[in-house]
Amino acid sequence: MxxxxxxxxxxxxxxxxxxxxxxxxxxxxxxxxxxxxxxxxxxxxxxxxxxxxxxxxxxxxxxxxxxxxxxxxxxxxxxxxxxxxxxxxxxxxxxxxxxxxxxxxxxxxxxxxxxxxxxxxxxxxxxxxxxxxxxxxxxxxxxxxxxxxxxxxFVDSLDLAAPLAARLKRSFAKPRQLKAELDGDVDAPTGEQSRIAALLAGLPEAEASAVLQELWSLAGIEPVGGRRPAEIAHRLVERAEAARAGRLDPEQAAKxxxxxxxxxxxxxxxxxxxxxxxxxxxxxxxxxxxxxxxxxxxxxxxxxxxxxxxxxxxxxxxxxxxxxxxxxxxxxxxxxxxxxxxxxxxxxxxxxxxxxxxxxxxxxxxxxxxxxxxxxx
Missing domain, CATH: 3.30.930.10 (Bira Bifunctional Protein; Domain 2)
Structure with missing residues (x-):
């Protein structure tokens, strides 16, 4: 060292x-x-x-x-x-x-x-x-x-839909995510991911993480790649909210x-x-x-x-x-x-x-x- x-x-x-x-x-x-x-x-x-x-x-x-x-x-x-x-x-x-x-x-x-x-x-x-x-x-x-x-x-002043405003605020310290918001390049969950995301989206993040771990345990899944349950749950929730909240319009993105x-x-x-x-x-x-x-x-x-x-x-x-x-x-x-x-x-x-x-x-x-x-x- x-x-x-x-x-x-x-x-x-x-x-x-x-x-x-x-x-x-x-x-x-x-x-x-x-x-x-x-x-x-x-x-x-x-x-x-x-x-x-x-x-x-x-x-x-x-x-x-x-x-x-x-x-x-x-x-x-x-x-x-x-x-x-x-x-x-x-x-x-x-x-x-x-x-x-x-x-x-x-x-x-x-x-x-x-x-x-x-x-x-x-x-x-x-x-x-x-x-x-x-x-x-x-x-x-x-x-x-x-x-x-x-x-x-500032985001509150724009009078955005509440889920969109919350997602935009969370992206402030994440340059790639913020760029995606401004470019309108926000992905939404599909298929099984969509159903899991919808389930987790109604829970506090700690509970969402616990539910995800329980699902993995029941399915005999061992996650790989170093990503933790809390991070994966957070990402799925964000994607579910993205589907509900929509995107910034060009004028809002410009502001x-x-x-x-x-x-x-x-x-x-x-x-x-x-x-x-x-x-x-x-x-x-x-x-x-x-x-x-x-x-x-x-x-x-x-x-x-x-x-x-x-x-x-x-x-x-x-x-x-x-x-x-x-x-x-x-x-x-x-x-x-x-x-x-x-x-x-x-x-x-x-x-x-x-x-x-x-x-x-x-x-x-x-x-x-x-x-x-x-x-x-």
Whole structure:
């Protein structure tokens, strides 16, 4: 396993300093995390990037690819409620094919489970990530912002049929699926698949997965190819919904394309998005007002807005993010190697089986070896 280069202690101290001042409690999290949980949250496409090992009891586990899920699981296992945590430790990912990037690397970060104003918390967390990244000495930084929920509010403004709107929102973080939606190339189930899909479509995804496993067991079928029951059930349900919901018409598709093309200084980007709104624009207006307050919060916290871009199509590979997103980038390292990244994941607790919580969830991580001006990872 290749290690990233080390950085001087004084540089690490400077990068760490904003986190120490954030009022967070130091914590750690187990290196081994349940593979099934990670794949359910991040998507099957992440499997190739995970170090898979045998965990306790012979169940498959993975070395933690980052800390967010690990810290969240630990927080809710300890009772949940409000909490703010600071971590520092190694994360592990398989390098992309043909890459010589680090497979074991140091992450520092903060995860906050707090009630209160989520917009203010978003601004604070991104400002902390910016301050920590800037402390590494690079002079070519930029901040890229996005928002899964802003896309959802825009889709709602178009007043689409509910199943079509839901399917379109789910496709946001899946470029190939989103392209198929915009191109009208959405397949529908036929024959036996159609009947199974119709059966599963009326069930929650966990129950749909259980039904599919039972059908396999009764039929003596052993699935191959690495696809999990939850993923297959999800796909069948999507295809059943596709048959019922229809497709975007050309005008609707053009509006969605125009939304996704917005990438500008934040105020200009918000103006462009507002101009694209459909007739049912109440939620979108509220989302844009929240964004203007968020930008004001960033400015108050000394984030230079002339270095900030709001990109409507910006998303992250980790599927548990469901709101505000950001990355701190260096021109020298490029878009594929962000120094810091984070966002809001209010829906993660329910995906972890937590029935109710009165807190939101937002956090970020920094890669010190990338933030350090003398580093190259």
């Amino acid at each position: 290749r290690l990233e280069r080390s950085i001087p202690a004084e540089a690490l101290d400077a990068i760490r300093a904003p986190l120490l001042a954030a009022g967070a409690v130091a914590t750690d999290a187990p290196v081994l995390q349940p593979l099934g949980v990670l794949l359910d949250l991040t998507g099957e496409a992440m499997r190739s990037r995970l170090f898979v090992v045998s965990g306790d009891g012979g169940e498959e586990a993975a070395l933690r690819p980052d800390f967010t899920v690990a810290v969240a699981r630990q927080h809710f296992a300890n009772g949940g409620g409000a909490g703010r945590y600071r971590y520092e430790g190694k994360a592990f990912r398989v390098a992309p094919r043909g890459s010589d990037r680090a497979e074991e690397f140091l992450q520092i970060g903060v995860e906050a489970f707090e009630a209160g104003d989520p917009v203010a918390a978003d601004a604070e967390i991104a400002a902390l990530a910016w301050a920590s990244s800037a402390a590494g000495g690079r002079a070519d930084l930029s901040l890229i912002l996005g928002d899964v929920s802003l896309f959802a509010a 969605v394309r125009a939304f996704l093309a917005v990438s500008d200084r934040p105020e200009a980007a918000l103006d462009a998005i507002a101009s694209l709104a459909g007739p049912n624009d109440g939620s979108l207006k509220a989302a844009i007002a929240g964004w203007r307050a968020r930008l004001a919060g960033l400015a108050v916290r000394s984030v230079p807005l002339d270095k900030v871009t709001l990109a409507a199509a910006f998303g992250r590979a980790f599927g548990y993010y469901d709101g505000y997103l950001f990355e701190v980038r260096s021109e020298a390292l490029g878009a594929e190697r962000p120094l810091a990244a984070g966002g809001r994941y209010d829906g993660l607790p329910s995906k972890l089986g937590v029935s109710a919580t009165n807190t939101g969830a937002v956090g970020f991580m920094v890669r010190p070896a990338r933030a350090y001006a003398g580093g190259g990872e």
